[in-house]
Amino acid sequence: MIQSRHIYIILRDYKYFSNRAKLALMDRFLIDHIDPLGQGVFKKDGEVFFIPKTLPDEEGIFKILKQKKGVCFGQLEKLTKKSPDRITPECRHFNTCSGCHFLHTDYSNELKIKTQTFARMLRDIPHLDIKVLASDQRLHYRNRIQLHYDKNLIGFKQSKTNHIIAVPDCLIMQPQLKQVFDDFLSQWQQQRRRLKEPTRGHVELYFKNNEIKINWNKPYASGGFTQVNEPLNKKVQDLILAQYGEIEGGLLELFGGEGNLSHKLNFDRRVCVDLYTDPNDDQVNLDLFKEDALKIFKKKVTDDFGCVFIDPPRSGFKGLSKWIEHYRPKNLLYMSCNPITQINDIKPILESYEVSDIWLIDFFPSTFHFESIIVMQQKS
Ligand SMILES: C[S@@+](CC[C@H](N)C(=O)[O-])C[C@H]1O[C@@H](n2cnc3c(N)ncnc32)[C@H](O)[C@@H]1O
Known part of the structure; x- marks a missing residue:
């Protein structure tokens, strides 16, 4: 085990080590902030270091695991200054397992970190405060x-x-x-x-x-997608019910599965579009990433829609503006498990739509993942 006095000696000549030799080294850190992947970020001599399971202002020693072009991934070895927000993780696997990212702090601090992350992502989008829908269970929720x-x-x-x-x-x-x-x-x-x-x-x-x-050995959720946190999923359905109640002018749900998001709503007409759905009157089986998806859909369904919900995979939906331009719905709700692609997708329609509500949905407590809902209305 390297003692801290030895580390100072190593660090003095740190920049002269080859990349391979650096991998065996330890270094000191001082965490600045937490990144979107739940890792503590620390910068030194033009290099950025990512150290999971640390908190802002914490200091300590880390081991270098991986290093490439000024970016370095480390593993926490020892803390010399602990954050007052640090707690003992409830799970005995937390220090070695990379499934959870926030069990070293309490749930309210985890939500605070996630909200700050989301706010940084939203900096170019005019919006009100982020509302947070927390999970009742921080653990014991995944199905x-x-x-x-x-x-x-x-x-x-x-x-x-x-x-x-x-x-x-x-x-x-x-x-x-x-x-x-x-x-x-x-x-x-x-x-x-x-x-x-x-x-x-x-x-x-x-x-x-x-x-x-x-x-x-099948792709993730190959038998059909369902939300992994069922108690919170019910709360999301209630949130959407409170937001819309009755839908006027028909509802189009893109990447809708079997209509989970609109499950509790009243509507005259609803059409869910999904790649893995069983086609029927309400459900259209279509690859929405195909260039001519809108053209194919218009041949199958001739209705107009006053409201569009969209809930795509992590990659987002670059075709959104084409669909919105065509249907010009009064109301649009975009739910996503990747706020970065979600924000990029809505940027082209911000001239004609304004954001009325933004929610952080904490579907995956203890991990860096979260879902977000952006509610938009057509500008008058
Ligand atoms: C995040 S899930 C949302 C599903 C639904 N809204 C729910 O809450 O259960 C994304 C959905 O996109 C569908 N999907 C993935 N790729 C697709 C594609 N190329 N075209 C259409 N749907 C796709 C999946 O089958 C999945 O149901």
């Missing part, structure tokens, strides 16, 4: 998890090293899924020998409507 395996080893993948970490006491799963997970782990060694799947890969465990699903 779907993805595990990685490699021969005998099974667990979560560490983000920077890709090592698989066993997490038998993970606290993120809702109770029924945790039971499925415990049974799955206890049978893993026998099951693995009988498995016809490749010796390394991933498996998804999923619990919904009292049904258990185990999917081997």
Whole structure:
């Protein structure tokens, strides 16, 4: 173990080390702020360092894990100055697992950090204050998890090293899924020998409507998308109900699945468009990323729509302005799990639409992820 006095000696000549030699080094840090991935950020000699599981103003020693073109990823080794906001993590895996990012501070501080992150992203968008919809449960909420395996080893993948970490006491799963997970782990060694799947890969465990699903080596949520935090999903449906109540002039839900977001609303007519939906009167099966998606849709559905909801995957929806220009809805609600693409998508329509409400929906407590809802109205 390197002692702090030795670190000073190493640091004096830090810039003369080759990149390979630097990887074995430790360095001191002073955290400035938290980035959108929940990592503490520290800058020195023109280099930016990212150190997860730290807090603003904390000081300490970190080990360099990865370094490239002035950007360096480190691992916390020792704290020499702790933030008053630091708490003991509830989960025993927190220090080694990269699944959760904020269990070293309390939930109100986690929400504060996420709100600050979101506000920085929104700096170019004229808007009112960000409203926050918190989760009642900070842990024990997920109904779907993805595990990685490699021969005998099974667990979560560490983000920077890709090592698989066993997490038998993970606290993120809702109770029924945790039971499925415990049974799955206890049978893993026998099951693995009988498995016809490749010796390394991933498996998804999923619990919904009292049904258990185990999917081997399929894309995430391949059986159809559903929100992973069901109690908060119900609150989102209530929030949307309070916002709109009755929809006038028809509702078009793009990337709508089976209409989860408008589940509690009253409407004369609703059409949900999704790649994985079973087509019927209310649901249109269409690849919205296709160049001619709008043209295809107009041939299938001739209605007008006074309201459009959109809830795309992380990549966002670059075609939004084309659809909005065509339907000119009075009301538009954009929900997203990636505020960066969401903000880029709405920029082209800001001349004719104004933002009336912005919500941070804390769908994934303990992690850096969150969803956001931007509510817009056509300018008069
Ligand atoms: C974030 S989910 C939202 C689903 C729904 N709003 C909900 O709350 O359950 C994104 C949806 O986009 C759909 N999707 C992904 N790629 C698509 C594409 N190319 N065209 C249309 N829908 C797509 C997925 O099937 C998924 O249902």
